[in-house]
Amino acid sequence: MGFPVCLEGSRLVDSGNFNYSPTIARLIEELKKIPGIGRKSAQRISFYLLKSKKESALRLAQAIIDAKEKTRFCSQCNTVTEEDPCAICSGSKRDIKKICVVEEPFNIYSIEKTSLYNGLYHVLHGNLSPIMGIGPDELKLDGLFKRVSAGDVEEVILATSPTTEGNATAHYLTEILRKYKIKITRIALGLPVGADLDYVDSVTIARAFEGRTEC
Amino acid sequence: MGFPVCLEGSRLVDSGNFNYSPTIARLIEELKKIPGIGRKSAQRISFYLLKSKKESALRLAQAIIDAKEKTRFCSQCNTVTEEDPCAICSGSKRDIKKICVVEEPFNIYSIEKTSLYNGLYHVLHGNLSPIMGIGPDELKLDGLFKRVSAGDVEEVILATSPTTEGNATAHYLTEILRKYKIKITRIALGLPVGADLDYVDSVTIARAFEGRTEC
Numbered sequence: 438m439g440f441p442v443c444l445e446g447s448r449l450v451d452s453g454n455f456n457y458s459p460t461i462a463r464l465i466e467e468l469k470k471i472p473g474i475g476r477k478s479a480q481r482i483s484f485y486l487l488k489s490k491k492e493s494a495l496r497l498a499q500a501i502i503d504a505k506e507k508t509r510f511c512s513q514c515n516t517v518t519e520e521d522p523c524a525i526c527s528g529s530k531r532d533i534k535k536i537c538v539v540e541e542p543f544n545i546y547s548i549e550k551t552s553l554y555n556g557l558y559h560v561l562h563g564n565l566s567p568i569m570g571i572g573p574d575e576l577k578l579d580g581l582f583k584r585v586s587a588g589d590v591e592e593v594i595l596a597t598s599p600t601t602e603g604n605a606t607a608h609y610l611t612e613i614l615r616k617y618k619i620k621i622t623r624i625a626l627g628l629p630v631g632a633d634l635d636y637v638d639s640v641t642i643a644r645a646f647e648g649r650t651e652c
Numbered sequence: 653m654g655f656p657v658c659l660e661g662s663r664l665v666d667s668g669n670f671n672y673s674p675t676i677a678r679l680i681e682e683l684k685k686i687p688g689i690g691r692k693s694a695q696r697i698s699f700y701l702l703k704s705k706k707e708s709a710l711r712l713a714q715a716i717i718d719a720k721e722k723t724r725f726c727s728q729c730n731t732v733t734e735e736d737p738c739a740i741c742s743g744s745k746r747d748i749k750k751i752c753v754v755e756e757p758f759n760i761y762s763i764e765k766t767s768l769y770n771g772l773y774h775v776l777h778g779n780l781s782p783i784m785g786i787g788p789d790e791l792k793l794d795g796l797f798k799r800v801s802a803g804d805v806e807e808v809i810l811a812t813s814p815t816t817e818g819n820a821t822a823h824y825l826t827e828i829l830r831k832y833k834i835k836i837t838r839i840a841l842g843l844p845v846g847a848d849l850d851y852v853d854s855v856t857i858a859r860a861f862e863g864r865t866e867c
Binding site: 457458459460461463464466467468470471472473474478480481482483484485486487488491493494495496497498499500501502503504505507508517518519520524541542543546562 | 683689706
């Protein structure tokens with residue numbers, strides 16, 4: 438099998454002189470801009486699209502165009518919607534005394550799936566993050582304060598993620614909202630349903646103990 | 653904090669009566685069709701696009717449309733290309749005596765990055781997989797046999813993945829190609845560069861021993 442090359446590895450370089458053709462390279466670059474999609478995934482998706490039937494790739498392109506053209510932000514809760522106000526804000530059966538504050542529009546879907554909550558929402562479009570340079574001005578807070586000061590709201594449920602940023606945002610909102618005579622709550626921290634105690638981190642277990650309820 | 657509900661979990665259902673608006677649902681559905689993108693990723697990508705600037709989302713849509721309209725399969729090696737034959741097949745400096753057989757077009761990129769191979773390629777667009785109902789007729793094999801029987805080729809390098817399907821494909825091709833007077837090789841199996849022996853599976857270690865070379 439030829440001369441054995443023990444140091445072959447050192448000749449391997451990470452960027453060859455091979456390049457994709459311009460249109461393919463452009464598709465890969467556009468896909469790479471999506472958070473969570475790296476070079477490898479962008480390549481795989483690109484070649485999946487290039488290999489798939491023309492109709493199906495064009496259907497995706499059209500779906501992106503339609504979604505951008507037909508949707509806007511709800512003027513009340515800031516979610517992405519086709520109709521303003523959105524279906525939840527204009528829903529006659531929703532409890533307008535409750536506002537659940539979430540980070541992103543898709544968080545609403547996760548909460549709605551549980552069928553346990555019947556109030557309204559407010560989407561912040563992010564969290565406070567001094568490290569990333571995201572301060573209160575970068576979040577959609579004004580609308581929330583306006584809605585609360587209008588007087589109908591009795592409870593604001595802070596449902597930002599239990600991360601450093603999500604907790605900071607919840608703390609910040611608690612401080613500001615304290616001046617209104619409303620109940621301010623934070624979603625419970627504890628063990629996820631079905632979790633094995635052995636595999637849950639100790640911070641979560643500690644919070645589960647702190648937040649224990651009587652049976 | 654209200655009445656403690658120990659059996660709350662049992663009321664949680666996986667599909668609520670909340671639905672995305674039609675255009676958003678369609679975008680999520682189209683994205684979900686891409687292999688490796690599940691519901692959660694499709695949601696995240698959709699909302700990223702919905703929140704991003706209109707120009708940047710439309711740039712992605714246009715990139716998909718352009719890629720579909722400007723690319724085709726290379727009539728020689730079957731890769732996806734803008735010009736037929738592709739840059740590699742028509743490259744004057746390539747060694748036309750060698751053909752490297754790969755599964756997918758993007759595998760070419762991985763090999764080209766190493767700058768070690770200067771021959772031609774042949775893309776199968778898949779692997780044999782009896783379980784998935786993929787037989788020889790589903791792969792682009794005829795072109796390969798035509799190229800080999802034309803007489804210029806001296807070596808066919810089988811670079812399908814070392815998976816059950818990739819190995820089956822390599823075995824199948826070896827059997828068929830044996831009738832031509834050419835060298836048939838398979839890329840080496842062994843430890844990946846930088847691997848810790850402790851963390852490499854025993855099948856790989858066994859193959860690394862079998863394929864050992866003199867230093």
